Every structure is written in structure tokens, then in C-alpha cells.
């Protein structure tokens with residue numbers, strides 16, 4: 256039985272519903288809410304029409320250091336910090352709102368949602384535990400997720416300096432080979448010259464999957480910047496607005512928020 260007030264219990268149930276809808280698992284719900292395990296399981300079954308999945312939550316921080324998860328985690332954590340520190344949201348509120356903003360903009364940019372709610376929550380726990388920290392990129396000055404022990408060492412973020420094979424998946428390689436085969440077949444059919452062939456090869460090289468992905472991510476980040484623009488929030492009047500964020504010295508700064516103090 257819940258021992259608190261009825262209104263507080265109702266709020267807890269609403270929070271639980273929101274967390275379950277976002278994809279929270281049982282250990283997350285039990286950690287964040289005061290409702291009993293049985294009530295949470297019942298809620299979960301009602302909302303998802305299935306029993307909550309069993310098994311452990313991810314416990315390694317290494318996942319956040321690979322290039323694409325690092326970009327998504329940095330984006331999410333910067334939004335979270337902005338909502339918590341600047342918009343003065345509570346921790347749980349900032350977590351759910353930041354995650355909603357994150358999925359909304361992944362959908363807008365038609366980018367895969369790399370960070371699950373569990374990963375987002377675990378990221379927060381790693382930061383709270385002092386395992387992870389934010390470092391300012393030496394190129395774009397955006398703040399990105401790093402191991403706390405390396406936080407003071409100068410470094411470049413995964414957007415400014417992606418690994419050479421970043422964004423190349425098996426499916427992409429297969430489809431590229433297929434497209435290459437088709438292109439060569441059509442080249443042969445057209446009886447094109449050797450010069451034409453070399454031109455089409457260089458064109459294929461230029462349209463690498465990485466450039467497509469990072470363009471999409473840049474668009475997402477720009478969208479999120481506009482969405483959490485402090486000038487649109489009734490609470491804030493003192494923070495640097497879009498002018499300082501977009502026309503400052505670092506126009507390409509990809510991580511949020513530009514106005515949060517270091």
C-alpha cells in the first residue's frame with residue numbers, strides 16, 4: 256500500500272505512465288518512483304499488454320564512447336542539462352522532457368534513435384556517479400560525453416573528427432556494392448569513356464554515408480536548439496537567446512546548449 260497523500264500517489268502514477276510509455280524498464284521505475292513493485296508491474300501490463308522484460312540493465316559505460324552513440328548521448332545530455340539548469344525542471348522532469356525532445360528530433364531528421372530510454376537513464380546515472388563528464392571540443396566548442404578521467408585532456412568530438420569507417424554498416428556496404436554493380440552495368444551499356452567512369456567513381460566516393468548522417472545530425476541539433484530556445488520559455492529572460500547561439504563566434508557548434516555556463 257502507498258503511504259503518502261492521495262494527490263502525491265496520483266502524481267506518481269502519472270509519472271510511472273509517462274516513463275513506461277517512453278520505454279522505461281522495471282529497475283528504472285523502481286529507482287525513480289515510490290510506488291510498490293506490484294503496482295508498477297500492474298501498470299506496465301495495462302499499458303503495454305505484456306509483462307515487463309527481465310534481465311539486467313546495461314552496466315558498461317564503454318557504449319557511450321563509440322562514435323554514433325557518443326553523438327546521440329552528448330546531444331541528449333546537453334538538452335537534459337539545459338532543461339535542468341536553465342529551465343529549472345526537476346531531475347525526473349528534465350529526463351522525460353529531454354528524452355521526448357530527443358525522439359521528436361530524431362523523427363524530424365529521419366535519423367535512427369540510437370539512445371534508448373534505458374541508455375539515457377543509465378547515462379544520467381553514470382554522470383551522477385562521476386564516471387562520465389563533459390569535455391569541450393577543441394574545434395567546435397560543443398560539449399561531448401567523455402570518461403571523467405580524460406575530461407581535462409583537450410580533445411575533438413565525434414562530429415568534428417569521426418573515425419574513418421564511421422557510419423559504414425554491412426547493409427550500407429551491401430547496398431553500395433549493388434549500386435556500384437548497377438552503375439558499372441549502365442556505364443558499359445552507354446559505352447561511356449574512361450573519363451566518364453572515373454567521374455562517376457569520384458561522385459560515389461563523395462556521397463559517403465557519414466556525410467549523410469552527420470548532415471542529418473546537424474539538422475537535428477539545429478532543430479533542438481530552436482525548440483529549447485530560452486527566449487521561447489516564459490521563465491527565462493536573462494539567458495543569451497538565439498542570436499548568441501546562432502550568430503556567435505562558433506556558428507557550427509553542434510552540441511547543446513550554447514548558453515549553459517561551463
Ligand SMILES: [Zn+2]
Pocket residue numbers: 392393394395396397411412413414415416
Ligand atoms: Zn566538435
